[in-house]
Amino acid sequence: MLALVLEGRPTLRRDHPEPRRRAGECLIEVVIAGICDTDLALAAGYLAFHGVLGHEFVGVVREADDARWVGRRVVAEINAGCEHCADCLDHDGHHCASRTVLGIAGRDGVLAERCVAPEACLVAVPDALPDEVAVFAEPLAAALHVLDVPAVAESDRAVVIGDGKLGLLVALALRAADKAVTVVGHHPEKLALAAARGATTLLEADAAALERSPVVVEATGAPAGLARAAALTRPRGTLVLKTTIAGPAPLPLASAVVDELTLVGSRCGRLPRALAALAEGSIDPTPLVSARYPLAEAERALAHAARREALKVLVRGAR
Numbered sequence: 001m002l003a004l005v006l007e008g009r010p011t012l013r014r015d016h017p018e019p020r021r022r023a024g025e026c027l028i029e030v031v032i033a034g035i036c037d038t039d040l041a042l043a044a045g046y047l048a049f050h051g052v053l054g055h056e057f058v059g060v061v062r063e064a065d066d067a068r069w070v071g072r073r074v075v076a077e078i079n080a081g082c083e084h085c086a087d088c089l090d091h092d093g094h095h096c097a098s099r100t101v102l103g104i105a106g107r108d109g110v111l112a113e114r115c116v117a118p119e120a121c122l123v124a125v126p127d128a129l130p131d132e133v134a135v136f137a138e139p140l141a142a143a144l145h146v147l148d149v150p151a152v153a154e155s156d157r158a159v160v161i162g163d164g165k166l167g168l169l170v171a172l173a174l175r176a177a178d179k180a181v182t183v184v185g186h187h188p189e190k191l192a193l194a195a196a197r198g199a200t201t202l203l204e205a206d207a208a209a210l211e212r213s214p215v216v217v218e219a220t221g222a223p224a225g226l227a228r229a230a231a232l233t234r235p236r237g238t239l240v241l242k243t244t245i246a247g248p249a250p251l252p253l254a255s256a257v258v259d260e261l262t263l264v265g266s267r268c269g270r271l272p273r274a275l276a277a278l279a280e281g282s283i284d285p286t287p288l289v290s291a292r293y294p295l296a297e298a299e300r301a302l303a304h305a306a307r308r309e310a311l312k313v314l315v316r317g318a319r
Contacts (some may be wrong), residue, residue: 004298019116028059035305046246054111055103075137077121078102113318123271136285137274143169146268151238158215161229163190167219223249235259275310288312
C-alpha cells in the first residue's frame with residue numbers, strides 16, 4: 001500500500017506491507033490525515049522513530065472484533081496503553097510506561113492507505129461533522145488540555161507565545177472558554193486568524209512592552225521560545241509548555257527559580273471534548289488549513305508543512 005515511511009528520511013513507499021490487526025485492534029481505512037510539527041520533529045530525528053508517520057486522522061473502520069465499529073467513521077487516541085497498569089486503570093493511559101504512540105513511538109501511523117489502532121482508542125465522529133473539521137480533533141484536544149491546568153482554569157487571561165498551528169488552536173480554545181488572550185508571534189497573517197476570534201495580537205518585536213502575565217502558554221516549536229515565554233510570565237505565575245523538538249532546548253532555570261514560576265508540561269487531551277467543541281461550532285479550525293494534497297504526494301505535503309508560512313496541511317486518503 002501507499003505510505004509515508006520515515007526510514008532515515010521520509011519516503012513515500014508504494015510497496016509498504018499492509019498493516020495486520022491483532023485481537024482488540026481495528027483495521028481502518030484512512031480518509032484524511034493532518035501533518036503537525038511533531039511529524040516534522042520526528043523527521044528531524046526526534047525520538048529516533050522509524051515507521052509510518054502521522055497521528056491526526058479520520059478513518060472508516062473496515063475490520064474489528066466488535067462488529068459495531070465496522071463502517072463507522074472514527075478518530076483515535078494516539079496513546080495505546082497496556083490497559084492493566086495504574087495509569088491505564090486510574091487515569092487515561094497517556095503515561096502508561098509500556099504504551100505505544102500512533103505514528104510517534106512503537107506503532108505505525110496514519111499517513112498511509114490503512115492503519116491499525118486499538119478499539120479502546122477509537123472515538124466515533126458525529127455524522128454531521130465534515131472530515132476536514134473532524135481531522136482537527138487530536139490537535140484541538142491537545143490545545144483544550146491547557147484548560148485542565150488549574151492556574152489556567154482559574155485565570156481570566158493568558159498569553160500564548162507562538163502563532164503556529166498549535167499556538168493558534170490554544171488561543172481558540174482559551175477564547176472559547178471566555179479568557180482574554182494575547183497571542184505573540186512572527187506572522188501578521190497568522191495573528192490575524194487569532195484576532196478574528198477576539199484575541200489581542202502582538203508581533204514578537206513589540207512584546208517587550210507587554211505586561212507580564214499570570215499564565216503563559218509556550219507553543220513556539222522553537223528552542224528559544226522557552227526563554228521568551230519565561231520572560232513574559234510574572235513572578236509566581238504559571239508557564240505551560242507545549243513545545244516538543246528534536247534538539248536540546250535551553251530551559252531558563254535561574255529565572256524560574258528567582259521568579260518562583262510553576263512549569264507545567266501539557267501534551268495530549270481528550271478527544272470526546274474536542275469533537276464536542278467542533279460539533280457545537282464553538283471552535284472553528286478550518287481557517288488554519290493551508291493546503292491539501294493526495295496521499296500520492298505525501299512527500300510534497302510534508303515539505304509544504306515545513307514552510308514557515310504554512311499552517312495545517314491535510315492529506316487525503318488514496319480513495
